[in-house]
Amino acid sequence: MKRYNALAILREGLRLHRGWPRAWASPEPKSEYDVVIVGAGGHGLATAYYLGRNHGITNVAVLEKGWLGGGNTGRNTTIIRSNYLQDPSAAIYEKARALYETMSRDLNLNVMFSPRGVMMLAQTEHEKRGYLRTAEANALQGVETEFISPARVKELVPMINLEGPRYPVLGALWQARGGTARHDAVAWGYARACSDMGMHIIQQCEVTGIERRGGRVSAVNTTRGRIGCGKLALIVAGHSGRLAEMAGFRLPIESVALQAMVSEPIKPMLDVVVMANTVHGYISQSDKGELVIGGGADGYNNYTQRGSFHHIEETVRALCETFPAIGRLRMMRQWGGIVDMTGDRSPILSKTPLPGCYVNCGWGTGGFKAIPGSGWAMAELVANDAPGPLAAPFSLSRFREGRFIDESVAAGVAH
Numbered sequence: 462m463k464r465y466n467a468l469a470i471l472r473e474g475l476r477l478h479r480g481w482p483r484a485w486a487s488p489e490p491k492s493e494y495d496v497v498i499v500g501a502g503g504h505g506l507a508t509a510y511y512l513g514r515n516h517g518i519t520n521v522a523v524l525e526k527g528w529l530g531g532g533n534t535g536r537n538t539t540i541i542r543s544n545y546l547q548d549p550s551a552a553i554y555e556k557a558r559a560l561y562e563t564m565s566r567d568l569n570l571n572v573m574f575s576p577r578g579v580m581m582l583a584q585t586e587h588e589k590r591g592y593l594r595t596a597e598a599n600a601l602q603g604v605e606t607e608f609i610s611p612a613r614v615k616e617l618v619p620m621i622n623l624e625g626p627r628y629p630v631l632g633a634l635w636q637a638r639g640g641t642a643r644h645d646a647v648a649w650g651y652a653r654a655c656s657d658m659g660m661h662i663i664q665q666c667e668v669t670g671i672e673r674r675g676g677r678v679s680a681v682n683t684t685r686g687r688i689g690c691g692k693l694a695l696i697v698a699g700h701s702g703r704l705a706e707m708a709g710f711r712l713p714i715e716s717v718a719l720q721a722m723v724s725e726p727i728k729p730m731l732d733v734v735v736m737a738n739t740v741h742g743y744i745s746q747s748d749k750g751e752l753v754i755g756g757g758a759d760g761y762n763n764y765t766q767r768g769s770f771h772h773i774e775e776t777v778r779a780l781c782e783t784f785p786a787i788g789r790l791r792m793m794r795q796w797g798g799i800v801d802m803t804g805d806r807s808p809i810l811s812k813t814p815l816p817g818c819y820v821n822c823g824w825g826t827g828g829f830k831a832i833p834g835s836g837w838a839m840a841e842l843v844a845n846d847a848p849g850p851l852a853a854p855f856s857l858s859r860f861r862e863g864r865f866i867d868e869s870v871a872a873g874v875a876h
C-alpha cells in the first residue's frame with residue numbers, strides 16, 4: 462500500500478498525480494475463503510480489518526450487494542459518543558470512541574475525527590433525571606461525561622433558545638470528547654487496509670442463499686456465483702432478518718427507515734453536536750458549512766431508504782424551536798437508511814443456531830459510533846468461535862433468558 466503522507470502528496474503533485482494506485486483492489490471472487498463477511502458497511506469492514514490485524518486471518522472476502530459504505534454507514538449523521546447507561550454498552554462504545562481517536566493514524570487515512578463535544582439536552586424533568594443517572598453511571602464506568610447547567614449550555618451554544626415554546630432547556634448531558642467523523646472515510650480507510658492485507662472486497666455481489674453441509678455453514682450463493690466459506694458473518698444492518706431467514710433462523714429485529722437531511726452551507730455558527738431528544742432533532746455543522754440534521758425513525762416497518770414526509774416537518778419544527786436563527790435556511794438534501802431495531806435498543810453480536818455462522822446487527826439508529834469497537838469484538842468472536850468480554854453480553858440468548866440491556870434512554874430515539 463502506498464502510504465499517504467506529505468512527501469507522497471508533494472511527489473505526486475510534481476508528476477501531476479499520475480502515480481496514485483487504486484485505494485483497494487476489485488478482484489474476482491475465489492471459490493472458497495476461510496471467512497466470508499456479508500455486508501461492506503463499517504461493521505463488516507472493521508470486522509475484516511481486526512480479523513487480519515488482531516488474529517492473523519486474511520483469507521477473507523467481504524461481499525457487498527451495492528457499493529461499499531453505501532448502506533447506513535454512508536447515510537448517517539456521524540455522531541460519536543459513549544454516554545450509555547448500562548456497563549456492557551459503555552464498554553463497547555467507549556472502546557470504539559477510543560479507537561476513533563487514533564483511527565486516522567492506524568489506517569493511514571484521514572477520517573476527520575472531530576472530538577468537538579456532544580450535548581444531549583434535557584427538556585423535561587424526566588429526561589433530566591435520566592441524564593443525571595447516566596452521568597453517575599458513566600463516572601463509575603470511567604466514561605467522561607457531566608451534567609451541565611442551562612447557563613453552560615448557552616455558553617457552549619450561544620445561538621440556542623433556552624426558553625422553547627414547548628420545552629425549556631433544563632441542562633444537558635455533555636461529553637466533551639464525543640464528536641463526529643467523516644463516515645465514507647471510515648469505510649474507505651478500513652477497505653484500503655483490508656485490501657492491503659490481501660482480503661477481497663467484492664462489490665455488486667448480492668448474497669441470495671446460504672448452504673449448509675454436515676450441520677454447519679458451507680457456502681453462500683451470490684449473484685456472482687457460489688462461494689464456499691469456513692465461517693460466515695452476517696453484518697447487514699436493516700437486512701439482517703432477510704439473511705437470517707436464508708440461514709434458517711429468526712432474529713428479534715425490526716427494520717425501519719430513519720432519515721436525515723442537510724441545509725445549504727453557511728458560515729461557522731455551531732461547533733458542537735446538539736441532540737434534542739424530547740422535541741426530536743439533532744444538529745451539527747459539517748466542514749463544508751452544511752447543517753447536518755437527524756430526524757426520526759418511521760413508526761412502521763419498511764425498506765424504503767427514504768423515510769416518511771411528516772418526519773421532515775416534525776424535525777424542522779423541533780429545530781426551529783430550539784434554534785430560531787435557522788428558520789430561513791433552505792434544505793439541500795434528504796435521505797433515509799434502513800436501521801435494525803431490537804426491543805432493548807442494544808446490538809446483537811452472537812453465534813447463531815447455524816454452526817459457523819455469526820451475526821452482528823441491531824445497532825439501530827446509533828451504530829456508526831460503534832464501528833471500531835464492534836469490529837474488534839466481532840473479529841474476536843469469529844476467530845475464536847467464542848465471544849470475548851466485549852461481545853459476550855450481546856448474545857442472542859439474552860432474549861430467551863430475559864437478560865435485556867435496556868438502552869431506551871441513551872438510544873431509544875437518539876443516534
Ligand SMILES: Cc1cc2nc3c(=O)[nH]c(=O)nc-3n(C[C@H](O)[C@H](O)[C@H](O)COP(=O)(O)OP(=O)(O)OC[C@H]3O[C@@H](n4cnc5c(N)ncnc54)[C@H](O)[C@@H]3O)c2cc1C
Nearest residue numbers: 500502503504526532533534537538540668798828829830
Ligand atoms: C439517517 C441515519 C442517521 C444515523 N445517524 C447516526 C449517528 O449520528 N451516529 C451513529 O452512531 N449512528 C447513526 N446511524 C446508525 C448507523 O448508520 C448504523 O448503525 C451503522 O452504519 C450500521 O453499519 P453496518 O455496517 O452494520 O450497516 P450498513 O452500513 O447498512 O452496511 C450493511 C451492508 O450490507 C449490504 N447488504 C445487505 N444485504 C446484502 C446481501 N444480501 N448481500 C450482500 N450485501 C448485502 C448493504 O448493501 C450494506 O452496504 C444513523 C443511521 C441512519 C440511517
